[in-house]
Amino acid sequence: MKVPAMTNLHALSRRRLLGAGAALGGLALAGCASTASGPSIGRVVVVGGGYGGTTAARYLRMWGGNVDVTLVERSASFISCPISNLVVGGYKQMADITRSYDGLKAMGVKFIQGDVIAVDAAAKKVRLADGKELAYDRLILSPGVDFMMDNIGGLKAAIDSGRVLHSWKAGPQTVALRQQLEAIPDGGVYVMSIPRAPYRCPPGPYERACMVASYFKTAKPRAKVLVFDANPEITSKKGLFERAFKQHYDGIIDYKPNSEIRSVAGNVARFEFEDVKADVLNVIPPQRGGDIARTAGLLNMNDRWVGVNWLTMESTAAPGVHVLGDATFSAPAMPKSGHMANQQAKVAAAAIINLLKGEAVNATPVVMNTCYSFVTAKDVVHVASVHQYDAVDKTFKTVPGSGGVSAAANQIEGRYALSWADNIWDDMLA
Amino acid sequence: MQQPETSLTSFRPTFVAQALGLAFAGAACALPAHAQTPDPNLARNLAATCANCHGTNGNARGDMKSIAGMPADKLIAMIEDYKNGNQPATIMHQISKGYTPEQIKLIAGYFAAQKPKK
Numbered sequence: 074m075k076v077p078a079m080t081n082l083h084a085l086s087r088r089r090l091l092g093a094g095a096a097l098g099g100l101a102l103a104g105c106a107s108t109a110s111g112p113s114i115g116r117v118v119v120v121g122g123g124y125g126g127t128t129a130a131r132y133l134r135m136w137g138g139n140v141d142v143t144l145v146e147r148s149a150s151f152i153s154c155p156i157s158n159l160v161v162g163g164y165k166q167m168a169d170i171t172r173s174y175d176g177l178k179a180m181g182v183k184f185i186q187g188d189v190i191a192v193d194a195a196a197k198k199v200r201l202a203d204g205k206e207l208a209y210d211r212l213i214l215s216p217g218v219d220f221m222m223d224n225i226g227g228l229k230a231a232i233d234s235g236r237v238l239h240s241w242k243a244g245p246q247t248v249a250l251r252q253q254l255e256a257i258p259d260g261g262v263y264v265m266s267i268p269r270a271p272y273r274c275p276p277g278p279y280e281r282a283c284m285v286a287s288y289f290k291t292a293k294p295r296a297k298v299l300v301f302d303a304n305p306e307i308t309s310k311k312g313l314f315e316r317a318f319k320q321h322y323d324g325i326i327d328y329k330p331n332s333e334i335r336s337v338a339g340n341v342a343r344f345e346f347e348d349v350k351a352d353v354l355n356v357i358p359p360q361r362g363g364d365i366a367r368t369a370g371l372l373n374m375n376d377r378w379v380g381v382n383w384l385t386m387e388s389t390a391a392p393g394v395h396v397l398g399d400a401t402f403s404a405p406a407m408p409k410s411g412h413m414a415n416q417q418a419k420v421a422a423a424a425i426i427n428l429l430k431g432e433a434v435n436a437t438p439v440v441m442n443t444c445y446s447f448v449t450a451k452d453v454v455h456v457a458s459v460h461q462y463d464a465v466d467k468t469f470k471t472v473p474g475s476g477g478v479s480a481a482a483n484q485i486e487g488r489y490a491l492s493w494a495d496n497i498w499d500d501m502l503a
Numbered sequence: 504m505q506q507p508e509t510s511l512t513s514f515r516p517t518f519v520a521q522a523l524g525l526a527f528a529g530a531a532c533a534l535p536a537h538a539q540t541p542d543p544n545l546a547r548n549l550a551a552t553c554a555n556c557h558g559t560n561g562n563a564r565g566d567m568k569s570i571a572g573m574p575a576d577k578l579i580a581m582i583e584d585y586k587n588g589n590q591p592a593t594i595m596h597q598i599s600k601g602y603t604p605e606q607i608k609l610i611a612g613y614f615a616a617q618k619p620k621k
Contacts, residue, residue, distance in 0.1 A: 419552070439602070439606065441601060474600050477597040495564055496554075496556055500559045
């Protein structure tokens with residue numbers, strides 16, 4: 074008599090347990106046990122699996138435990154922009170900058186490979202390209218950047234055709250640039266166009282110039298790197314890059330400031346004062362917050378970036394929608410970097426858990442940034458900054474006397490740069 | 504060497520005053536009852552700013568120093584040495600100056616309570 078009753082009861086609670094486990098992400102029962110207790114305190118949908126989105130998803134699970142987190146990302150795996158210039162230079166492979174989302178799944182994050190094409194902030198739901206809808210209590214968009222190509226004649230068609238590369242989102246564009254560089258003849262010309270700041274990864278273009286030149290120096294010593302910068306000077310680590318250009322790549326890199334690209338025709342890039350024929354044409358276009366931020370009507374700063382409340386990372390244009398990373402209208406001296414997106418994600422995760430629980434949010438958040446750049450295959454320079462929240466001006470401000478750049482390029486920081494990558498990728502994805 | 508220390512000192516009282524001001528303002532709209540209580544997650548949130556290099560909860564790999572489980576006094580002393588230049592560094596002398604002594608104390612306390620993975 075008693076045995077079947079016990080069995081039924083057991084079966085019932087087991088079903089319930091499995092049901093709850095499934096709601097939190099399928100395979101992740103073990104992960105749930107350590108992080109979740111009680112019913113879900115809320116549903117958070119995260120759009121974009123880059124530096125910001127992955128960190129937010131992971132820390133929401135780690136700190137909130139029973140937050141129901143869904144991450145929607147177009148790609149099956151994460152590919153890092155930082156370190157991707159080493160792939161361009163031939164010193165790393167794509168596999169070295171690619172990581173899976175399995176760690177997040179094991180943490181109880183529901184992963185959906187898909188494309189969010191609409192946000193309904195009033196109804197608190199998003200719609201995917203396949204028609205699926207996801208309801209949320211809080212939404213996080215970490216959409217990165219998309220390109221503004223309308224003012225550069227011929228650029229969009231040239232990039233769409235694959236003839237001109239941006240290689241400013243890591244992935245197939247990184248591979249394509251490497252292939253074009255390998256195909257360039259000795260004596261060939263690589264041309265890079267840098268947009269006016271602000272753009273993603275301020276030191277990135279100068280690091281890329283070094284990596285391409287480093288490859289040419291050994292493999293194609295007569296090939297040239299022509300850098301046309303729309304800015305009046307190198308925008309990050311200026312002295313250090315100038316030194317590297319002279320010390321390592323004298324006669325290879327030719328750097329021209331105040332040179333904004335006007336149009337592209339065939340393999341010719343047209344600037345204000347000259348037309349330049351390129352064997353490889355790498356145009357980094359001007360940027361704005363990613364498409365989904367624009368579609369959602371969030372680009373309320375200069376029609377390009379998303380204004381946010383820095384205590385919560387919530388958009389000033391749409392309640393309940395938090396925006397991270399490069400798409401945000403940066404605080405003073407705050408770079409658009411993967412490191413910064415990771416830091417902002419932690420501010421957002423802490424605040425969202427507070428908000429879901431009806432608690433006050435942290436009134437004194439801090440974020441910091443470190444960007445390492447390779448000037449040779451082994452020598453690295455850094456820029457670092459610490460940003461404390463200023464309650465009067467309601468923004469992050471760098472702390473006077475803190476931060477700075479390397480005294481000189483060095484190989485110790487070359488090792489640190491690679492360790493930085495391993496550790497931040499774990500912090501996002503492990 | 505004197506210059507950064509001087510500006511840090513002048514910065515500190517301003518920051519504390521602003522922080523207190525906001526603690527009241529922020530709490531007033533969200534949760535008046537707890538306006539006097541410090542944020543219980545402040546140490547955790549501050550320590551998370553170190554995780555990019557030093558690993559989640561201070562468990563780092565590669566060439567970065569693991570700080571999970573390090574006694575708080577030891578970590579505070581290390582940071583002080585970076586700040587005042589007694590300990591040469593590639594980057595920590597610049598980063599450590601961005602945090603107040605109170606914040607360093609909270610961060611050190613948090614990492615001391617973390618389990619090292621190995």
